[in-house]
Amino acid sequence: LVGCSSNSSSGGSAGKAEQELTYATTSKVVGLSPILTNDSVSSTVIEQIYETLFVRDKKGEIVPHLAESYENPDENTWVIKLKKNIKFHDGTPFNADSVKYTFDKLKDPKTAAPRASLLAPVSSIEVQDEHTVVLKTEKPYGPMLAALTHSNAAIVSPTADQKQDLMKDPVGTGPFTFSEKVNGDDIVLVKNKDYWQKPAKLEKLTFTVVPEVSTAISMLQTGKVQLIDGLAPELMPRLEKIKNVDIQKKEGTPVYYLAFNMEKEPMNDLKFRQAVSQAINREGYLKKLNGLGVYSNSFIGPEVFGHNESSDKGPKFDQAEAKKLVKDNGFDKKEIKILAANTSQYMNMAEVIQSQLKEAGINATIETIEWGTYLDVSKKGDFDITIAGWSNVTGDGSELLFPRLHSANIDATNLSRYKDAELDKLIDQSRSVVDQEQRKEILTKADEYVMTQLPVLPIYHGIASAAYDKSVKGFEMEPTGQWSLYGVYRE
Amino acid sequence: MSTEVVTQQLPSHKKKKEFALYKTWKRLIKNKMAIVGLVIIAFQLFMALAAPVIVGVDPNKQNLELSELPIGTEGHWLGTDNYGRDIWSRIVYGARISLLVGIGAVSLGLVGGVVLGLLSGYYRRLDGIIMRFVDLMFAFPGILLAMLIIAILGTSLVNVVIAISIWSIPTCARIVRGSVLSIKKQEYIIAMRSLGASDLRIMVRHVLPNCMAPIIVFATMRMATAILSTASLSFLGLGAQPPTPEWGAMIAAGQEYMWTSPHMIVIPGIAIMLVVFAFNVVGDALRDALDQGMSLDK
Amino acid sequence: MKETVLEVKDLVTTFKSADGPLPAVRGASFSVKKGETLCIVGESGCGKSITALSIMGLLPSNGLISDGSISFNQKNLAEMSPKQMQKVRGNDVSMIFQEPMTALNPVFTIGFQIREPLMIHLKLSKKQAHMRGIELLKMVGIPSPVERMNQFPHELSGGMRQRVMIAIALSCNPSLLIADEPTTALDVTIQAQIIDLLNDLKEQLDMSMIMITHDMGVVAEIADRVIVMYAGEIIEEGRVEEIFEHPQHPYTKGLLASVPNVDDPEFDLKPIAGSMPMLNEQISGCRFHPRCPYAFDKCMEKSPKTFHVTDKQSVRCWLQEEGVEQNGGRRASSL
Amino acid sequence: MAVDEQVLYSVKNVKKHFPVRGGMLQRVKNHVKAVDGITLDIYKGETLGVVGESGCGKSTLGRTILGLESLTEGELVFNGNNISKYSSRQLKPYKKEMQMIFQDPYASLNPKQRIGDALEEALIIHTNLTSLERRERVLQLLNEVGLKEEHYDRYPHEFSGGQRQRIGIARAISINPSFIVCDEPVSALDVSVQAQVIKLLRDLQEKHGLTYLFVSHDLGVVRHLCNRVLVMYLGQMVELAPVHKLYENPTHPYTEALLSAIPRPTVGRKRERIRLRGDLPSPSNPPTGCPFHTRCPIAKEHCSTEKPAWREIDEGHFIACHER
Amino acid sequence: MAGLIVRRIFQLVLLLIGISFIVFMSMHIAPGDPASIIGGPTATQEDVEAIRENLGLNEPLLAQYFDYLKGIFAGDLGFSYQTKQAVSEAIIDRFPNTLNLAIASIIVAIVIGVTAGIISALKHNTWFDGLSTIIALGGISIPNFWLGAILILIFAVNLQWFPVGGLTEPFWTIEGMKQLALPAITLGTGSAAMIARMSRSAMLEVIRADYVRTARAKGVRERTVIMMHCLRNAMIPVITVIGLNFGFLLGGTIITESVFAINGVGRLMIESIAARDFPMVQGSVLLVATLFVLVNLIVDIVYAFIDPRISYE
């Protein structure tokens, strides 16, 4: 009986499905400027409004989007040709100036862009002609293209940015334009009729905030919402039972792992890390995830550039061995503090891991803290083991290893506080080599090295998931969990 | 000189133990609802004290293979949770926690509230300052105050206790102040002053015992609120640290399973409700009993 | 002989309580004649107010008239339905209470409260009731009655409030007024004003009045006849002169002897030992015997019957019985 | 009763004003002049009665004399020592000398305290007796006021009003004071019990040579118990005289009216009453001149403007009136 | 009365300064840096530092506070750290929702609470009294997030009588009322229970009052005695409880708004605390406190209307 016929909120015809869609998230959109935001909810909307120079295609290959083509005259120079006849929503033509403006602004310390690091290696941005920009780096920067696919590197209209606050009033080149903000936090987008490709099929998109996921599912069930994503494993059984809902899953780029604090006893002891690795039944835990995770004994996940199927070098679950290691080395003497942010996903992992470590004789306690505090505390290294995740929006292995394990990022993103000259060298190489095949080899090597040294223990690799009303067609997710509603329609 | 002895027999002369407390107790247990409440509280107390004896299973022992078993499963008569932990054993151990949290928060709050209330009721000069401070605390929504305190102190059960106790202070202070203001005017307080008793002595020996009735009622009712607030804070992720078997945290964790394994939230929900209900009922009945005690004493 | 307005026979009023029934009035019989003032005296808790409230049908919810009849103008009030009772109250029988501070509703104006009975019983319009209200206030001696109509009780002094209560009680020309210690809470100077007022009005309106008090002075000032109550029982009844000049019951005598006399500095104060028994206290025989200086064996065994000293004066005391009377009487008269 | 003419306590122009707050910042807007200029000598061994209508400041006077209320103005001289400005520490030895008995026997005992403990408390504060000695003393006190030893462990609610008043008296005399303020000690009691307590007070005075300040509105009791009587009106002194002079020859019109208003328990003799107009004026806004002029049957024009002087009209007989 | 209002507003200003100080200081003492949160997990140290500088968080603490205070007196509540939106604007957007919810809940609470309380008192010691006591005490004992979830399960998902969540339509439309119904019941239940208890005991007390006996002695009909003479007096203490409960409800919106996906100030507060968005936390707490004080001022004014003994001059 649970139908979807009651979704006519603004009084349309009952016959043909209205080309409208409502998407629910658990937290609000912080803002709509790609330069000033760095949260996944904002980027979901930003991706409908703005576009990047490059995108990943269905196979995960990077292809030009707003760009026409690119070439590397030398390792430190990227000459990017842009598509012509593209206009921003406000009528400003899209050209090399707008690209330069956007990137300069992103890099400007005064802007305080949260994702300024994305283009940090770029030393200059020059306009060669109306439709050609040249990016110059000091050192070769391998993940350049990946960085340019990142939604925070989307191009904004310079005229609009000077005139208005893009956070509230965004102007991009994308298939949808900003219409209004309603009811506090809800954002309404409408079709961009002058889109440079064929216009989108949906007329109107609404992004609404529903803090409680179970309420969101109820709304999906009753047809008030048509799309939710980032599904939690524990909700799968319920979602699967709802008749009017389709679920889409796609192997994704995020990795969830344990970071050992390499500056503390006994975490700096390889035997301890091995013991932990063997104590945790990762495959068993995956069963709990209701298909929302993939097992892979590597840090660089299956969907991430640099992954190699055959490089399964890490330790495996072996409780007996773990117990022995613990006993022999006296690891049962010390209390280990597991730090986790207080979101259900991390807390779930923490609880299972704590319990399994206990079985192996390691005395672990959990400390959960708010996300905001967690960011600070974890960066300061005030923990023994922490549960961490990295969503890796660019889908490039360098973009995982560099922030997470390079010694340059201790006190920041390198939560393990791992300092290893050999790994640093490999990561540097992976970033400076421009040839993608070569980079892949280097990354695989680095990954294998990580899995023997174990400054981190990958628990599982994420799966992007979404649930939507059966009337929604043409919905396709990317491995990064992002999606565009450009090709989507209702019937 | 006359020392004619008053030889009249009084009705309530039976035993010495027939003092106010005993009378109140007798009046209390005449109330059927109060008995239900007392039985629930006694049962909770029993669970809390005898937890290891009642259940042999470690409440934190996971078994991912046997997760989300429904009520009535053999060996797990209240089922298991998403990690295959035995819900019955978690409920039993949780009784301990909710009792400790309640007692901890209430007694801390009482200490603060009683001291502030006594001082502000007794000394006119302090009254203004203390009551402005209390007003200030009152204007904060309670849960927000608790959230701010936990934001400062960090997430842990101990800090929840502190937060709830601080939140109890203004209410308690007002109640105590109110009683002190009326007791202060009573002639026996003036009598003590005329005997030359010190303020401290008067407050501790004469004022305090006589505002015990509202304080006891407040404390009982506050136990209920404290347990409920702990659950709310746990629901917001600000309470007990996993894997502590705290009832509120159990609901918060079970929320997502509400549709598939409703027993995960229904059982701790009922546990909270029963206990909170019990404290409320007893508090309510106590108020009646003490109230009557007051007037019949005359 | 004047006609009897109220006739109370064997009234027993009990309270339900956790410790079983508590008899507050234990078989009281008396009558009030037209135009007469009957005073009920006795110490606190002896059942004076409960007797009055039984007549009015206004007992607290746990109280119950368990026996006896109350006939008012030949109708038995004890058997009336609540609806019928409403028609009698405030109309034929009125009552004034002890506490002027709490007897008026704090949230309504004096005018509202005085109009109410007029509109209910006399079916006056609001305007008429208002005019009549002003007249009534004038009658009870309240200055500037027009303004008072719009004032609230808290704006009036205790004496004023008691006058308002009297005005309300008299508004429908009742044939019986019950005044339950109307002056106890007031100062002597105000008390004197109120007593004079009641006396005047009673004459003026030709009503009967039951005056409840524990002040022997008030009794002497106002009463035609007196009833003395002790522990729920009427122990002596008689004309005011007889009670004051020839009290028969040891308790009545004690009561008179324990009030210091303003006019006589050498007055010898003689306290009655002990204090009133509790309602539920089991006392065999006469309920006064534990405190009675003349008590003898019979007093402890049997409840005394009523002896008629004169045709107007009766007393419940074994000392009146032939034989013992001489002995006790002589000692008593030497007081 | 022979009155020793030695002054025990001298009260000089004592005033006690209570602030009335109101307005925006709860500022003091006005004062209730509860006691407004009382000057008295209290002699050793006498009983000084204080009478007047409710709210005229009788209790406040009693409390002020005992140092329970701070003085607004005036001096208190006890046994030759000016104690008006003493700190509470300095006052302690004097507190031992002065005690109080209260009106409400139900409110003047801590309901949560056993009688024995209540009586011992004063001993703990003022003496160094051991607990055994204290118990001894308390039992003796109980006996002295007509209670029994077994009452030691009882709670106040187990006693009747009269018994409680006895306990209150026992507490007051427990530390052998020389001066006791009795604030309407019998007005809440039943007549039959009232007489018992009056008798007890008298016996104790005789035995211990106590001095009483006896506050009451019952003129009968005052006549029975007191040597001298002070009549108060709106916080001020109206008439002060030895008891027989006051009753037989009341001079101030207020005293006259007061005495005539009392209903006498004697039938037949209808006496003419002096009727007073109106009620007691508010003590926060007392009339100018003679405070009584608004109700006085013989008031003249100057009564409303000039304050009458306090003068002696006969030996020991003082009044404040222009006309008498 | 005017004096009362002026005095209260003066007190309110002092109160707000006190509250803003407490909130300001506690937010700054609390661990968790707004800059780190804006930067997110991917931010480098330089990124975070740039954001801190940009937000002015490197200024001395007291200087920041006084700047903020100055802003308030100029009517400027500052800008959100996170969304860069003006705080006043963000609050104005959400405030109607919270107010609607709070008012609807208090209406539910008053209607149910007062009616049940009074009937209970009149039928003292009957089955109705017993049942309503149990329900009232049960009502106080239900965790409201739990109640909300269960109401959604039954009435929105299974029976589909009400929408699951959201508050998008104006409250005077049928749809708007439907949207308000479940959250208002969830939020109002606890208060209804408390008001019922209070009404019951107030009524029981009033029924025994002397003036009620006087009314009966005048021969007033029983119905009039209850409706005229008792009710108004009984409402006096109940109104205080209603005022206090309104404050309690404002706090309750924090959870209810989350459960029912209502975009209101309560949710804004909890989000802003989590995001360490100091200006937003301060702004919304100040709003709630102001509201609380105003409601209690209204209570005092209503008081003066039903109880002539109270005068504020």
Ligand SMILES: Nc1ncnc2c1ncn2[C@@H]1O[C@H](COP(=O)(O)OP(=O)(O)OP(=O)(O)O)[C@@H](O)[C@H]1O
């Ligand atoms: N509702 C009640 N329940 C139980 N006992 C009651 C109740 N009301 C009165 N009594 C008792 O009934 C007895 C008689 O009370 P009543 O009010 O008639 O005394 P009274 O003679 O009027 O005394 P007072 O002079 O103090 O007014 C008292 O002992 C009182 O305690």
Ligand SMILES: Nc1ncnc2c1ncn2[C@@H]1O[C@H](COP(=O)(O)OP(=O)(O)OP(=O)(O)O)[C@@H](O)[C@H]1O
């Ligand atoms: N603490 C106080 N604050 C303000 N006013 C007070 C205070 N105590 C007494 N008063 C006022 O002072 C005046 C005198 O009060 P007091 O109690 O001395 O009168 P009283 O003669 O003892 O009256 P009563 O016979 O009723 O006991 C009264 O108007 C009273 O309202």
Ligand SMILES: [Mg+2]
């Ligand atoms: Mg009475």
Ligand SMILES: [Mg+2]
């Ligand atoms: Mg007094």
